[in-house]
Amino acid sequence: MSCGHMTALGLAAALGLGGAAAMLHARETRFVLPVQTDRVLYLRSGKAADRLALSFDAVMSDVYWIRTIQHYGRDFKNRRRENRFELLYPLLDLTTTLDPRFLIAYRFGATFLAAQPPEGPGRPDQAIALLEKGLQATAVVPARGIHARGAQLGRSARSHNSGPRGRPERRRADAPRYARV
Numbered sequence: 001m002s003c004g005h006m007t008a009l010g011l012a013a014a015l016g017l018g019g020a021a022a023m024l025h026a027r028e029t030r031f032v033l034p035v036q037t038d039r040v041l042y043l044r045s046g047k048a049a050d051r052l053a054l055s056f057d058a059v060m061s062d063v064y065w066i067r068t069i070q071h072y073g074r075d076f077k078n079r080r081r082e083n084r085f086e087l088l089y090p091l092l093d094l095t096t097t098l099d100p101r102f103l104i105a106y107r108f109g110a111t112f113l114a115a116q117p118p119e120g121p122g123r124p125d126q127a128i129a130l131l132e133k134g135l136q137a138t139a140v141v142p143a144r145g146i147h148a149r150g151a152q153l154g155r156s157a158r159s160h161n162s163g164p165r166g167r168p169e170r171r172r173a174d175a176p177r178y179a180r181v
Contacts, residue, residue, distance in 0.1 A: 041087050046097025061099035068092055072112050085121035088112060092130055106134035
């Protein structure tokens with residue numbers, strides 16, 4: 001290709017991208033979508049979600065985890081909204097029911113739930129319930145999750161769940177040998 005052809009091709013590409021950007025901008029300013037005011041969680045039962053997921057439980061769990069993070073971020077930014085964080089625990093419950101070994105969901109979910117308003121719902125009872133669900137479902141619960149559980153109740157991790165050397169207890173009797181600390 002000659003230099004003239006390359007210049008013409010580059011100019012045509014630039015004009016095409018510029019025209020597309022102008023058209024998208026005009027569409028977004030003239031035809032504004034209505035803001036969604038109601039939020040609905042169509043599926044609340046973990047058992048039903050497990051059946052509908054067929055054998056793609058981990059994928060569905062990841063989808064609900066992403067939706068949980070989006071829900072928390074949207075409500076965190078919109079401080080004037082009433083019933084903020086109302087779907088946070090049901091979303092976390094669905095996520096952890098679909099994939100009981102999703103440790104990050106327990107750890108960060110408990111942090112999200114226990115955060116005091118306006119940063120979170122201020123529900124340490126739900127945070128503890130989520131961590132206890134994780135303790136039942138997995139052999140090892142992250143030590144930070146146990147520490148967060150004690151800190152949100154105003155106690156240190158040593159006072160309610162400490163091991164022989166003052167460390168947070170991370171063992172279960174039925175844990176595999178490699179998971180015992």
